[in-house]
Amino acid sequence: METLLGVRFLASEYCTGPAHGGRIDSLGLDENGSPVIVEYKRGTDVGVINQGLYYLAWLMDHRAEFEHLVRDRLGVTAASQVLWGGPRLICIAGDFTRYDVHAVREHRRSIDLVRYRLFGSDLVGLETVASVSGGMRVARRARRRAVARAVADVQGASMVELAGAVDEALLGLGEGEKRVERKTYLAYQRLRNLACLCPPQRSKVLVYLKVDPKDVALVPGFTRDVSGLGHHGTGELEVQMRSLQDVERAQELFRGSYAAA
Structure with missing residues (x-):
């Protein structure tokens, strides 16, 4: 199971x-x-x-x-x-x-x-x-606004935009996705979790994916193998995003995690 x-x-x-x-x-x-x-x-x-x-x-x-x-x-x-x-x-x-x-x-x-x-x-x-x-189930636009409001309380306009873009990218991968809210992360789920989005840090947004880190060319400051390390949510590949360009860079990784879930 x-x-x-x-x-x-x-x-x-x-x-x-x-x-x-x-x-x-x-x-x-x-x-x-x-x-x-x-x-x-x-x-x-x-x-x-x-x-x-x-x-x-x-x-x-x-x-x-x-x-x-x-x-x-x-x-x-x-x-x-x-x-x-x-x-x-x-x-x-x-x-x-x-x-x-x-x-x-x-x-x-x-x-x-x-x-x-x-x-x-x-x-x-x-x-x-x-x-x-x-x-x-909530309308996608309403979900994005909810994420943006939560981030805005802590971070500011740039983090609002970044978190909203990540949320939209993860929700746009295909049909049958669900978004589950926990206190320490947001899970994006098919049958299994495909990604977990953590509350933004001061200068970056962290997403954990169901991608085997051994199958990825890790890039310092962007992707990290967290297998065996404690963190909120599920997934062994950590993706660090600091800009909208990083969200674009992560698209292939998002799709790979969607396929694995």
Whole structure:
């Protein structure tokens, strides 16, 4: 689950109790601390979304139970950082109908429809069919203004422009992106995080990408290998941007991270 979905495993076939009468295929916690329910179907099942939503409703009514599970499996720190603003439902199936895709796009929850494909007996591929961010969805222009206001409180006009340009560049990489706000960073997410934008420092903006630093010609003052180093957000390649020109220089790295996520 962590390799393919960016979700840390908590439990499988999790019983929701005699009153609710269900078993959740998998429970997990994503890279940003959001609770995740994963439902699996072998073929096409018209009830998978409704079943998942049924379990999401249970989850929101049993937050303390979920946090207790996180504490037992992942520790006290992870339990204290659970992000309840955007619980996620990931449905993995052989295929989905056009009605499934339409229903997801009309819903207010964060839902990912993922189609699996088997290649021989050794390989499996996952393809995102539809992805919505539910309650976290905001118009792109409004998102940029929110970032700009947050930066303006601390930095000034140049940092407002730079942070806004980074935000727009990351959100313009393709369909199915979500933006998740945490106290110490903003995460840009497909199934997994593709980038994390940290609050601006005095003279630069830092972004962490899901790009292997070994595959990049590192440039001092622009890119840095932070694998094994502690930092906010996720990703092992740090990109330091001090100007709008640096945002342009980073475009290829942004696209590579989008593809990897």
